[in-house]
Amino acid sequence: MDELPEEEKPGIPAWVVTFADLMSLLMCFFVLLLSFSEIDAQKFKQIAGELSQAFGVQREVPALEIPMGTSPVFDQFSPAPPEPSLVNEVRQSTTEQAPELETLRTTTEVQIQQQLERQMQQTTAKVEQVLDEAIRDGRVQLAEDEHRIVIRIEERGSFPSGSADVTWEFEGLLLDMAEVFADIPGKLTIEGHTDNIPIRSDRFKSNWDLSAVRASSVANVLLESGAVEPQRLVVKGLADTRPRASNDTEDSRALNRRVEIIVDLSGPMAEEEARLRELVESHQGQPLAPDLERQTTPAPNLQW
Template sequence: MTFADLMTLLMCFFVLLLAFSEMDVLKFKQLSGSMKNAFGVQAEIEVKSIPKGTSVVTREFSPGRPDPTALKQVKQFTIDSNQNTLDLLDRKSKEVEETQKHAKRLRLALQEEIANGSVAVETEGMKVIIRILEKASFESGQADVRPAFAPVLLKIGSMIDTNSGEITVSGHTDNIPIYNERFRSNWDLSTSRAVSVTHELLKTASADEGRFMVTGHADTRPRADNDSAENRAKNRRVDISIIRGGDIDDVTEQSVDAPVVSKLTIGVANDE
């Protein structure tokens, strides 16, 4: 009887101690981590934060449904949500760097034409723009490429490789109307010039023909005000836009505004 009373009192004493005690969850987590080898608990990423479980008696420390594994072991893993964003930014920066390198190669190959003002090379993000001015490439009011300028277009075409995305060739004119037997308006003239340039580029370009798109904008997108002969000469041009990188569709939607007009005009030019 004395022994039974003593055991009962000791049990009540420890129950009261447990009832009034507060468990240090962080210390429990550290203790359980030190015993991971003994109990077969492994962690792929060391976690030093306070466990998120609602109960200390659990198979995992992160809230969620446990996934059964073929091996008799419990693994805790975390996912870095910023990794995808960092990878995307890194890829974008590399694509912009490749665009700058491509533009540098074009400037070196066309340094003579750039010096005399017949060609200009610019970059916009992942896009390389080669501007061909009228004074060296076309006769006034004509859409046929001058024979002396054809080698320049062949040189440009040879530098359009398979790493290029969409290649948009767009024709532009000034605001002086034109109407003759061949061209009804500046729309016809600008698109026909773009088609002529495209035909020359395809002779040496290694990129697939399906990546080329031809547009004619007439005088709707001037680079300068049409208030002087010098400014009008700047507006009479053919732009070759080469998109670099993997995310081609996003840039293409912003740079190409009239694909239906372009394809229709190409058909008319081929019939002629």
């Protein structure tokens, strides 16, 4: 009787052995690579920092960057520069100077500016008092521009048409103004202006000549009084380069024919401000309001 063939028993496939050998060799290879490698700590920290910024990780604030002061009202602080954000953030600013010193300095600045404005108003009032009648007649206009007083003299009643001779009435007004200018410091600039209608005569070849001679005539009257020093005067002839109005009509051209006397007080005001600051610094730590009001009399050398 023939024997039956033996049944094949199930087992591990043959390829598994080869795969296991390959994995073992790969693991040994990477272990050897790791044992030969060196870790650069600085480069690792740099890469880690860049990754944390890329993923929005909030940076740690070192102890050296602790804010100098916080507000009891706002307990949120961000040392980063302000950027547009959808989230409302409260950002603070600090200073090394004491807040009370800043408050005193602000009060002092207000006192100084008020004193300078008061002196400027008093000076303008002196000039306005002398020119009161001429201002009401419309022959003279008075304006205040920062630290300058502008006296605008219309041609009507001051100069004959096409002439640079000062009228008798206007000459008397200039003599009264010279007495006021003697008590007011600063440079006096006299500007002559005309319209755009060309002029050509035996005496004046152009509007430049007319405007310059008219300004010189006003300066001569001020000098004849003896109250105004020549070093303070500046004479300019501007012709029709700076019109007040358009030259389309006779009325507008009449507005452009004028002489302007500009009292520049910027220099004396700067000196007075320096004097007031010196006075305030000498009284640090003491009440300034009564002292400043009582001791800020105009300096004698300014003749204010």
